[in-house]
Amino acid sequence: xxxxxxxxxxxxxxxLALRWAFHSNHxxxxxxxxxxxxxxxxxxxxxxxxxxGVDTKITGFENGMAADRADIIVLAVPAYHIADTIEAVExxxxxxxxxxxPATGMKRDDEGFHYHKPGAGSVTKIxxxxxxxxxxxxxxxxxxxxGRLTDLDAELGIDTLVIGxxxxxxxxxxxxxxxIDGLRALDAGGIANAAEIEAVTPLLINVAMNNDGLHDLGVxxx
Amino acid sequence: xxxxxxxxxxxxxxxLALRWAFHSNHxxxxxxxxxxxxxxxxxxxxxxxxxxGVDTKITGFENGMAADRADIIVLAVPAYHIADTIEAVExxxxxxxxxxxPATGMKRDDEGFHYHKPGAGSVTKIxxxxxxxxxxxxxxxxxxxxGRLTDLDAELGIDTLVIGxxxxxxxxxxxxxxxIDGLRALDAGGIANAAEIEAVTPLLINVAMNNDGLHDLGVxxx
Numbered sequence: 001x002x003x004x005x006x007x008x009x010x011x012x013x014x015x016l017a018l019r020w021a022f023h024s025n026h027x028x029x030x031x032x033x034x035x036x037x038x039x040x041x042x043x044x045x046x047x048x049x050x051x052x053g054v055d056t057k058i059t060g061f062e063n064g065m066a067a068d069r070a071d072i073i074v075l076a077v078p079a080y081h082i083a084d085t086i087e088a089v090e091x092x093x094x095x096x097x098x099x100x101x102p103a104t105g106m107k108r109d110d111e112g113f114h115y116h117k118p119g120a121g122s123v124t125k126i127x128x129x130x131x132x133x134x135x136x137x138x139x140x141x142x143x144x145x146x147g148r149l150t151d152l153d154a155e156l157g158i159d160t161l162v163i164g165x166x167x168x169x170x171x172x173x174x175x176x177x178x179x180i181d182g183l184r185a186l187d188a189g190g191i192a193n194a195a196e197i198e199a200v201t202p203l204l205i206n207v208a209m210n211n212d213g214l215h216d217l218g219v220x221x222x
Numbered sequence: 223x224x225x226x227x228x229x230x231x232x233x234x235x236x237x238l239a240l241r242w243a244f245h246s247n248h249x250x251x252x253x254x255x256x257x258x259x260x261x262x263x264x265x266x267x268x269x270x271x272x273x274x275g276v277d278t279k280i281t282g283f284e285n286g287m288a289a290d291r292a293d294i295i296v297l298a299v300p301a302y303h304i305a306d307t308i309e310a311v312e313x314x315x316x317x318x319x320x321x322x323x324p325a326t327g328m329k330r331d332d333e334g335f336h337y338h339k340p341g342a343g344s345v346t347k348i349x350x351x352x353x354x355x356x357x358x359x360x361x362x363x364x365x366x367x368x369g370r371l372t373d374l375d376a377e378l379g380i381d382t383l384v385i386g387x388x389x390x391x392x393x394x395x396x397x398x399x400x401x402i403d404g405l406r407a408l409d410a411g412g413i414a415n416a417a418e419i420e421a422v423t424p425l426l427i428n429v430a431m432n433n434d435g436l437h438d439l440g441v442x443x444x
Contacts, residue, residue: 021434073351109414111411111412111414111415112411112412112415114413114414114415114417114418115417115418115421149375157443157444161429186429186432186433186436187429187432187433188425188428188429188432189333189334189428189431189432190333190334192333192334192336193332193333193334193336193425193428195337195421196336196337196421196422196425196428197425198422198423199337199417199418199421199422200418200422202418203383203410203415203418203419203422204443206410206411206415206418207383207408207410207443208408209411210408210409210410210411211408212410214408214443217443217444218443219441219442219443219444220441220443220444221426221429221436221439221440221441221442221443222379222380222439222440222441222442
């Protein structure tokens with residue numbers, strides 16, 4: 001499939017782009033508000049994969065053009081840019097496309113990181129509310145450490161929880177997630193269940209901060 | 223050490239009692255509002271452990287008398303009974319005692335289970351506010367499936383997150399947790415970090431409900 005990573009020049013976008021390019025045959029399109037930056041990062045990622053002897057083609061475009069070229073559109077942007085990113089590419093979304101949101105909201109105080117639950121109920125729900133009629137939104141990849149994804153020598157062996165109200169779209173995303181070696185996709189139900197998943201991200205950071213030797217943590221349900 | 227499980231006739235109390243009695247030499251005291259019920263459950267748990275060829279002594283008392291006999295007091299009661307249980311045993315708490323709270327708050331709707339965050343910020347914080355001056359509260363054992371603990375044939379291989387503002391009390395609880403085979407204790411920081419831990423419990427139920435073959439789930443940070 002063709003996967004566009006909007007905000008794909010950021011760390012989680014880079015991690016997902018590298019993993020899919022390395023482990024699957026999907027076409028990867030990097031999106032950015034700045035097309036020059038998108039092209040330059042796309043070339044950089046492509047070179048990293050080819051250095052490992054895997055032939056791949058990663059392209060870079062302005063977000064709207066990237067979305068237009070893809071069936072799967074990953075909103076790899078901070079939580080506060082989810083709604084405006086969807087609005088900016090709305091005209092490039094077509095029937096059959098799927099939006100994926102991995103974002104979560106966090107705030108930090110002296111004790112550690114805390115989940116910052118938005119008024120909508122979750123960041124995933126913000127994406128649902130901003131998405132055009134008929135374009136399903138699936139939440140996934142919330143609890144993955146970007147640094148670990150980006151390091152292709154790092155083994156995963158962790159889970160990602162997938163939520164959505166469109167079962168067919170959810171099942172497509174589960175399958176895309178499992179195209180990444182070492183990643184297991186688990187169904188966590190509908191969009192209403194998003195907040196508890198998003199809250200795991202600050203928890204992972206707190207656990208890593210308080211235990212020597214643990215960093216870039218993921219989670220495994222067992 | 224002497225560990226009292228207040229509300230120890232319930233399922234999480236039974237699970238912790240059986241695991242500690244089976245895997246360690248701690249003295250286990252079952253507490254209940256009803257001393258008859260406490261004694262009867264204590265005998266039942268003791269018989270289960272002795273059936274496995276392990277010599278143990280589990281006693282049962284009314285909650286206040288159970289707390290009086292122990293150094294470690296586990297509040298194995300539902301979230302809405304945390305404060306009144308602490309108040310009921312307050313006169314039986316002594317300097318050096320540690321209160322442990324494993325409770326979380328949940329509500330259910332058509333989609334699944336959701337974390338019900340109390341006004342205090344977390345259920346753990348409710349315990350802190352109800353505890354007498356000088357008695358430290360440690361949050362632990364929030365995300366353990368009672369059914370899995372109770373089945374001594376079930377392997378654990380999972381983590382429990384420990385939080386508290388008294389480092390020495392937290393370290394004692396981490397060590398008690400690791401006395402249970404297959405349980406790893408991880409430090410998740412101070413009481414302010416409790417909500418994200420408590421929210422994992424409804425998440426585990428949602429994941430189990432939506433994936434065939436998964437039940438009594440625990441979590442492993444990796």
